[in-house]
Amino acid sequence: MTGITILNPKVSQPVTPITGATRIADLKGAVIGFVDNSKQNADHFIERVGALLRENYGIGANVTVRKRAPKDELAAGDLAELVKCAAVIQCYGD
């Protein structure tokens, strides 16, 4: 067998891990943020989830931001509102 040396075109580098947020201990009274990424029906989904979380878990106020397009990054103003929330639910990949 005649051999050659070839070089690997792929990149497999370790990613700097992010430490996830401390989970919320209790949803009761918590201000929950929702991200509507403008996919069809995300608004209806959020409305129903919000109502159920209020009914079953006693969450506090909702904050909902709506992205212009699903793949857009969160606008700075929207991010500033969301980081004031106790937790955020994002809807949705579809």
Add this chain to the structure above:
Amino acid sequence: MADGVKLEAHGIPTATICSTAFAGAARVQAAGRGFAALPIVEIPHPMHTASRDLVEGRAADAAQSIARALIEGAAARGALGEDILEERIEIDADPVALQEFFFTHGWTDGLPVTAPTVESVAAMLAASGRDAQETIGPVPPRMRVATIEKLAINAVMAGCKPAYFPVVLAALEAVLDDNIRLYGIQTATNTSSALLIVNGPIVKALGLNARGNVFGQGNRANATIGRALQLILRNVGGDLPGETDMATHGHAGKYTFCIAENEDESPWEPLHVERGFKVGDSTVTAIGGSGPQNVFTYGCETGAEILDHFVGALTGLGHNNIIFPTGPLFVLSPEHAQTLARDGYDKQKIKQHFFEKARIPLTRFAERSVVGLHHRRSRWFEIAGDPNHIGVADRVNDINIVVAGGAGIHSQFVPTSFSYEPVTRLIRTKAGGTK
């Protein structure tokens, strides 16, 4: 998903809702951004076409899991398995065995590739004048950073000559500009791929094709420069069909999508000069584009008649420039360009004509679509002051026109998407100038 990782990094617990068709891809992308334990709550697919009752039923089914995700989080689930090999591989030089190795380890786009030997990669690197360990990135969707050497390896595999490599590097720099929105192009269900348009003296110097079959087969420079970029996006960015590339159909531009402007036969100033560069600069312009739609102006004799046909293509339902504010691209054949110029049109007048005439009555859309258009294209409604129609661009100068192709009464409408605007980069050659 990306928003979820960002919010978690800000100390906000999240739950990301994903339909079953896309949850796997979301996990891979989250791991690429450093948070494999992003809590993802799966719901049935599809949601887009579900009735309101079904949507609300699925919301009810998911509510408990969402609460649990916020309170308990999720265990890290590893990214879909990746084949990790050594950087230098000793291998049987038999051509058949080599190609089977490349296919087995997912190095190719589905076509055979040139073996990236140490010597061929060194030659490719030498043509760039760049440091082999200089890095470019991160490249979405797995957000990896590549050395110039890694990029040279992929350029060799694509079949590039070393002289093409500076164009490949400029192309990558262009598509990584935030205005291109490469992450969206690479991961969406939509049919989009980064189109490259080359201008300037380098077109002739490298033998790029700007004439007949400009989108088609036969030219090594067009084919391999475009392919090198796509191999980089695959092997460096990690964009793999079914894992992160979720295109419903994709298109041939995901193999290669590179043209040159036919500056010799254009009656107008070329794209790169419109975009602020000197005529003697060599540049590459990138934009997210779908497959070209042919516009055949059978029987048309005047510029006005030709434009009527173009407007007809733009006012069909379903193309991306109705939903995306990107601004359509028209690739005019030299014959069309010369007829239009004869009849008093230049690029600006054509753009103005498209802006004014290519408008679709909102009565042609379903009510939910109109609601979506008011949201996605809000800038059009603010600027155009036309509440009853949707245009194909928010502003006149969002429309782009280039002249390319050979003989014939055909031009190409390239629906564009994701990109906020095209991005143009100078091609830096080894000598430090732009060829």
